[in-house]
Amino acid sequence: xxxxxxxxxxxxxxxxxxxxxxxxxxxxxxxxxxxxxxxxxxxxxxxxxxxxxxxxxxxxxxxxxxxxxxxxxxxxxxxxxxxxxxxxxxxxxxxxxxxxxxxxxxxxx
Numbered sequence: 001x002x003x004x005x006x007x008x009x010x011x012x013x014x015x016x017x018x019x020x021x022x023x024x025x026x027x028x029x030x031x032x033x034x035x036x037x038x039x040x041x042x043x044x045x046x047x048x049x050x051x052x053x054x055x056x057x058x059x060x061x062x063x064x065x066x067x068x069x070x071x072x073x074x075x076x077x078x079x080x081x082x083x084x085x086x087x088x089x090x091x092x093x094x095x096x097x098x099x100x101x102x103x104x105x106x107x108x109x
């Protein structure tokens with residue numbers, strides 16, 4: 001059973017169809033786009049005072065729009081969709097950190 005699944009997976013990876021997929025923008029576009037959520041997650045270790053509210057809002061809107069695009073385009077681009085779901089989550093967390101920081105700063109003053 002497991003051997004059959006492994007063989008099917010290896011055969012799929014060796015297929016011309018999969019190699020063609022790797023050479024299309026439906027693959028490389030989302031791969032390049034993963035830099036946004038990776039950067040957002042790495043920024044979570046830094047102080048919230050460096051977070052730009054405008055940029056966070058813009059990236060939230062951007063990811064929402066492109067999530068819809070990735071779902072509506074045919075064939076559906078699930079890699080791009082996953083990238084933007086991850087980025088949206090990261091930006092919402094960053095936005096929450098910014099709001100919390102500003103509220104604490106306001107209460108401290």
